[in-house]
Amino acid sequence: MFVKSDIRKVTIAVEKDLRTEVYLALGRAGIVHLTGLEERNSSADGGLRDEEALTKEIVSGSEYALKALSMEPEEAGAPARIFSAHADIQFISETKKIIERVVRLRTRIREASEAVDRCIEFANALGQMGIDPVAIGKARLVRTIFGTVDRVEWDVPSSARFRITRVNRYVFGIALPADLSGMLQFLEGHGFTDESDHLRPVPLESLKKRSNDLRHRSEVLTGYLERLKEERGPVLQQLYGAYRIREDTLKAARMSLLSTNAIFISGWMDIRDKERLAGILQGICGKRFLISDRKVPGAPVRLRNMRLFKPFELLVKTMGMPSNTDIDPTPLAAITFVLMFGFMFGDLGQGLILLLAGVMLKSLVRKKPHGELGQAGGILIACGGAAAVCGLLYGSVFSSEHIVPALWFHPTEHIMRLFFVTILMGVVIIMAGLCAHIVNSFLNGDCTEAFLEKRGLAVLVLYAAIVIFALRYRAGARLPTAWEISIFIGLPLALFSLKGVLGPALFNSPKPHSISEYVIETLMEIMEIGLGFFANTVSFIRIGAFALSHAGLSIVTYTLASMADPGMKSAGAVIIIVVGNIFIIGFESLICGIQSMRLEYYEFFSKFFEGEGVVFAPFTLPEKASEA
Numbered sequence: 001m002f003v004k005s006d007i008r009k010v011t012i013a014v015e016k017d018l019r020t021e022v023y024l025a026l027g028r029a030g031i032v033h034l035t036g037l038e039e040r041n042s043s044a045d046g047g048l049r050d051e052e053a054l055t056k057e058i059v060s061g062s063e064y065a066l067k068a069l070s071m072e073p074e075e076a077g078a079p080a081r082i083f084s085a086h087a088d089i090q091f092i093s094e095t096k097k098i099i100e101r102v103v104r105l106r107t108r109i110r111e112a113s114e115a116v117d118r119c120i121e122f123a124n125a126l127g128q129m130g131i132d133p134v135a136i137g138k139a140r141l142v143r144t145i146f147g148t149v150d151r152v153e154w155d156v157p158s159s160a161r162f163r164i165t166r167v168n169r170y171v172f173g174i175a176l177p178a179d180l181s182g183m184l185q186f187l188e189g190h191g192f193t194d195e196s197d198h199l200r201p202v203p204l205e206s207l208k209k210r211s212n213d214l215r216h217r218s219e220v221l222t223g224y225l226e227r228l229k230e231e232r233g234p235v236l237q238q239l240y241g242a243y244r245i246r247e248d249t250l251k252a253a254r255m256s257l258l259s260t261n262a263i264f265i266s267g268w269m270d271i272r273d274k275e276r277l278a279g280i281l282q283g284i285c286g287k288r289f290l291i292s293d294r295k296v297p298g299a300p301v302r303l304r305n306m307r308l309f310k311p312f313e314l315l316v317k318t319m320g321m322p323s324n325t326d327i328d329p330t331p332l333a334a335i336t337f338v339l340m341f342g343f344m345f346g347d348l349g350q351g352l353i354l355l356l357a358g359v360m361l362k363s364l365v366r367k368k369p370h371g372e373l374g375q376a377g378g379i380l381i382a383c384g385g386a387a388a389v390c391g392l393l394y395g396s397v398f399s400s401e402h403i404v405p406a407l408w409f410h411p412t413e414h415i416m417r418l419f420f421v422t423i424l425m426g427v428v429i430i431m432a433g434l435c436a437h438i439v440n441s442f443l444n445g446d447c448t449e450a451f452l453e454k455r456g457l458a459v460l461v462l463y464a465a466i467v468i469f470a471l472r473y474r475a476g477a478r479l480p481t482a483w484e485i486s487i488f489i490g491l492p493l494a495l496f497s498l499k500g501v502l503g504p505a506l507f508n509s510p511k512p513h514s515i516s517e518y519v520i521e522t523l524m525e526i527m528e529i530g531l532g533f534f535a536n537t538v539s540f541i542r543i544g545a546f547a548l549s550h551a552g553l554s555i556v557t558y559t560l561a562s563m564a565d566p567g568m569k570s571a572g573a574v575i576i577i578v579v580g581n582i583f584i585i586g587f588e589s590l591i592c593g594i595q596s597m598r599l600e601y602y603e604f605f606s607k608f609f610e611g612e613g614v615v616f617a618p619f620t621l622p623e624k625a626s627e628a
């Protein structure tokens with residue numbers, strides 16, 4: 001609990017010729033977080049840049065060919081399927097040229113086919129008008145036009161010196177050259193689009209023959225692509241998958257240091273995996289390898305929690321990652337989040353429904369139980385269990401407070417007691433956050449922050465004293481004595497106010513720039529602390545408020561059911577109760593979850609969490625490659 005994995009800097013030295021096998025093995029194992037070596041000379045890359053360029057060309061070329069053949073690229077192929085790169089690039093280039101030539105031909109055929117189909121459509125329209133397209137091309141003394149109009153409800157005036165024939169939206173007009181402009185002007189008033197240039201003085205039968213010929217040529221090309229897909233598609237898929245893995249390994253190798261005979265790989269590793277790494281390297285290199293590890297500041301972070309708390313790592317990672325010198329807040333986050341949610345969503349039956357939903361969600365993601373969905377399912381299980389327990393305390397089962405007796409109290413009957421308990425819960429959570437900050441400060445060697453700053457021990461004692469005095473006064477109207485005020489309020493305030501003097505004197509912290517700035521800054525900080533802690537504490541009253549709203553919705557549900565049937569035995573009353581509970585489970589669980597996260601992040605995490613750590617992300621190849 002509160003402990004992270006022991007991540008250490010590791011350097012691996014192997015023979016240069018074995019680098020591909022080593023990187024593939026590291027990618028399968030997924031245990032080393034790769035980093036670059038400071039001594040790396042980018043100019044001496046051992047030909048890696050050329051290999052990367054060639055690999056990228058093969059990957060992009062095979063991807064293009066697969067998409068053109070309507071085949072899905074394999075995201076991860078067998079790493080062993082690496083052929084001679086020069087032979088492979090020649091194969092890819094030849095395939096691309098064939099496909100590009102076929103695609104160009106198909107495009108031209110499609111465009112020609114569309115043009116012929118349009119001519120056939122126009123010829124059919126002219127045929128319905130009784131006009132031969134061949135005859136139009138032979139007209140010399142008159143001018144003709146053909147096209148479409150937007151509006152069809154019109155007639156040609158009897159005085160017009162032109163003639164127009166119409167079939168649906170198609171129109172054909174004929175006039176003497178002197179009257180052509182008048183005919184065009186008349187048609188343009190009805191949304192005319194001229195298609196005369198697209199007419200072909202060719203018989204309809206010839207157009208249909210041309211269309212069939214183009215369609216046949218397109219089918220021939222489609223068949224050719226299908227044969228190409230059968231012959232070369234599987235090889236293209238293998239090449240794409242293999243070189244995608246190759247591309248990943250080369251990217252990783254770019255962070256290594258190469259010499260004439262050796263390659264030096266640098267990264268971070270959980271020390272518990274050292275024996276496993278040694279076994280992997282021994283299987284590839286025999287005894288010709290070296291591994292060294294050492295503790296270095298700034299290591300990436302891998303959280304390590306027991307199964308009960310592991311799902312709540314999702315809440316922590318949403319805010320960031322704790323640094324290597326901070327405690328892991330996951331257990332604290334788990335306990336506080338579950339408590340707050342349970343108090344807000346206290347119902348035995350509805351809580352068990354949420355628990356069942358969490359179990360179902362986890363069962364759907366069995367292959368990745370520690371993925372985000374699996375963690376969400378674990379959180380739902382814990383929150384549902386907490387809601388069920390609080391439902392027993394409240395005496396609430398599926399929104400009814402008359403099925404089981406309350407082990408504690410009904411929220412609607414003891415409102416002030418509920419608010420008092422939730423504020424007291426908030427006090428404990430805030431103090432836990434301050435304690436976590438003090439521990440983190442000690443771990444980071446910052447004693448001034450731990451003792452004297454606004455989240456340090458002095459402020460913790462001051463806050464705890466005020467809370468205790470308030471509780472004691474509420475219990476017996478007993479005011480604190482002068483010496484209690486002096487020791488537990490005056491002394492912490494004095495220590496905080498003198499941090500600019502005590503810090504440099506005791507802990508070598510920086511001195512303030514000027515006395516006037518220091519005094520004003522200290523006064524402002526005291527006001528900020530007072531107002532901030534008061535607001536933080538009162539903010540936890542929302543736990544009680546949402547517990548009341550949950551109970552209020554339950555009352556509304558049963559009130560509506562009783563209006564439908566006072567005995568609550570009719571089908572209508574049962575439907576209202578069922579629908580009401582479904583609404584409460586969906587709506588209230590969302591609201592309570594959001595409010596719990598709000599209190600978790602703003603009132604609790606803000607007291608100690610910085611989130612400046614780096615996530616431990618080991619070099620990992622895709623699953624299929626790992627299995628190959």
